[in-house]
Amino acid sequence: MLGDRTKTTIEPIRRLLRRGAFAQVRKIVNKTHAADLSVAFRTISPYDQKKLFSMIQDLEQKGLVFSELDEDIFLRIVEDLRVDEIVDILDTMASDDVADLMERFPADLAKEILRKMEKEGSEEVEGLLRYDTDTAGGIMVPDFVTVREETTAEKAIASLQKEYIDVEMPFYLYVTDDYDRLVGVSSLRQLVVVPPETPVRDFMTRDVYRVSTDMDQEEVAKIVARYDILAVPVVDEENKLVGIITVDDVIDIIRREATEDMFKMAGVGEEFVETQSIVKSTRIRLPWLFASCLGGVLAYFIIGRFEASLKQMAYLAAFIPVIMGMGGNIGTQSSTIVVRGIATGRINIRDLWRVVGKELSVGLILGVFYGLVVGAVARITHDQWSLSFAVTLAVMSSMSIAALVGSMFPLIFARLHIDPAVATGPFVTTSIDILSVFFYFQIATVLLNL
Amino acid sequence: MLGDRTKTTIEPIRRLLRRGAFAQVRKIVNKTHAADLSVAFRTISPYDQKKLFSMIQDLEQKGLVFSELDEDIFLRIVEDLRVDEIVDILDTMASDDVADLMERFPADLAKEILRKMEKEGSEEVEGLLRYDTDTAGGIMVPDFVTVREETTAEKAIASLQKEYIDVEMPFYLYVTDDYDRLVGVSSLRQLVVVPPETPVRDFMTRDVYRVSTDMDQEEVAKIVARYDILAVPVVDEENKLVGIITVDDVIDIIRREATEDMFKMAGVGEEFVETQSIVKSTRIRLPWLFASCLGGVLAYFIIGRFEASLKQMAYLAAFIPVIMGMGGNIGTQSSTIVVRGIATGRINIRDLWRVVGKELSVGLILGVFYGLVVGAVARITHDQWSLSFAVTLAVMSSMSIAALVGSMFPLIFARLHIDPAVATGPFVTTSIDILSVFFYFQIATVLLNL
Structure with missing residues (x-):
């Protein structure tokens, strides 16, 4: 069905725009649902975006399109409009949607628009702007x-x-x-x-x-x-x-919050970045990687302290990836379960010790299992029981620590009223990397008398 | 508000059950919304769960609680009920909810229940069971x-x-x-x-x-x-x-699908596992970690091939965590953006090359930036330009490859009609780990003449 609409509206719009058949484009545009139009906007050039928007005749339709457009496209189109044109469009929109849009306009333009709307007695919008956009006051409508x-x-x-x-x-x-x-x-x-x-x-x-x-x-x-x-x-x-x-606004919130949580955990900001420019996308993602870089450099210095051991037994290095990888993966499992559990209300933040205790148990059991697997590989390739034992212990401790850190930090952050999704992603991964490497070399040095 | 309900209903129920004040529990239970009751069920012992359920007087309320209960609690309660009791409860429920529940009953019991319902002429349910539960036919209701x-x-x-x-x-x-x-x-x-x-x-x-x-x-x-x-x-x-x-069923679908996607990417199955037992939770998570373990062992053998180089320059090992970590993190960024983009319709799977090209560009830019940072650390700690250069190149290649793999695989999987979320998590992380380690040692061996 969605696919159908792509074929029946979006493709024709692109084709007709290319051919310059503007009369026909105008006809389609004014019959198409704003949600579908916004998809068409994503697939055409900036020049065509402005052209296409100007072809929409109905002010109400323009308002609906405003609400549906991606931020960068919206800003591009607004650039060319006069303030009173914008106000005319906003006047047709539901006040909660206007309040949302006001956050998107450049600050100066927003002020100008508000001044104009106030003069025309649009108190509803001003009332809504009093509330934070992320609160009930910011998303409610006065139509009851x-x-x-x-x-x-x-x-x-x-x-x-x-x-x-x-x-x-x-x-x-x-x-x-x-x-x-x-x-x-x-x-x-x-x-x-x-x-x-x-x-x-x-x-x-x-x-x-x-x-x-x-x-x-x-x-x-x-x-x-x-x-x-x-x-x-x-x-x-x-x-x-x-x-x-x-309920329709609630659906939008649920989808947006889920996307935000996933993105925060992956360290890619909050908003959907794919449609934004390469430069902007790079700028948003750069700082999140900094934590991971810092953690990596720290791990570098930790391993440096064990250089003497490594000189004696170079193949110790070969186990670093599997020990870090197993810890990292189980840590992601634990933190995803806890972050999503908090978000959906399945986990109560007051149950900290019960949840962490359970994750730690799972981490220990899986740690013993995979520790023995990796230990067996070590034993087969190097005829040395102490190495095999050290590797088993290292995987075990890495996986237990990861399950502990991965489940505990989001719960602690949530209790401190810090968004668990933001704090979890890069922070948890990085701490697990450092701890895994440290314990591995510490265990190996002691057990192998290095 | 939700917090309030916890205080006013769930806590009292627990306290009164402990004290054996059943008459009072019965009073509260029959006034409480099923959604709130289901939360109370989670916090009490199996024995009390059965007791609490038996106190619900209204059949319709029992049906609502059925729909809201976690799977393990549901199975425990159903165990003790007679088939005709169950059928009486199901008869009060909306047919789409009954169809959902039928999947939860043990197969034998489900058959028995259906036989009984058929005898009583409940065709609606049978009709719905013809459709796959994940399709429109499986979730629709005939009330229009x-x-x-x-x-x-x-x-x-x-x-x-x-x-x-x-x-x-x-x-x-x-x-x-x-x-x-x-x-x-x-x-x-x-x-x-x-x-x-x-x-x-x-x-x-x-x-x-x-x-x-x-x-x-x-x-x-x-x-x-x-x-x-x-x-x-x-x-x-x-x-x-x-x-x-x-729309209320749609809300449930949206939340469940978002949870499923997050869990699949983290490799913890599809369903919410926190409330399940430690053994069950371990069993679900074990196989997903296997990919990561296999990848780690493969990385071990790759590094083993470079043992001679490592013997000459033990500190090469110290850069493994930062190179793997940077690759892993940017790979997670790329795959999260693409998986969520596909799920929300922001990314069209036909745009493969545009999306991958963009991610690759971002990976290259960030790779150059962080490559230089890590290279500088190498230069400061070891007085050797060639090492610094090798490390810079390794971070760059690791990050570019990770962005490429992380964005391309989910898109390819989606095109092949394989759920991108399932395929992405452990698969992408593991391939990135292996490729990063391999390129690092290859580059180092050549540049440092090892």
């Missing part, structure tokens, strides 16, 4: 339906048809008191099945899942996913209903 | 609302209130023709805003996003996320409407 406890089902339906025609997805009706405080919720379905004269009070649910404006968006996503709800109400510190967060 | 083109808005609303009271989330009305083929869709909102006597034909959307029964669930999730829709209709090969997939 409220009723009072005493309203009847019949009246509630009537008000839905008149007052709330603009609310895009009226799944739930929120019940508020005289001070706008949230006291209950009713679904559309409940409204339809009760006798028309029943007051909302009699069938509303009083135990409403709600989030506060300052709750982290990741927590919000967890709640919506956990309780299978379509929208969650956002309340301020006085329990006043100020907005809702709908 | 259909109308004909000529039905008026007024009549459609009336039928919603009468015929379709059991449909849990009637977001969309699907329009079908005389052969049950899907021809259009209307939202609830559209129904409410048009004049009552308008036929559906006049306001329905004809371009319906739809999926076929055999589409992979990951593709389905992409479509729902991409077009911000609340449910997507599933059609068979004759375009007959056979089910819908709702």
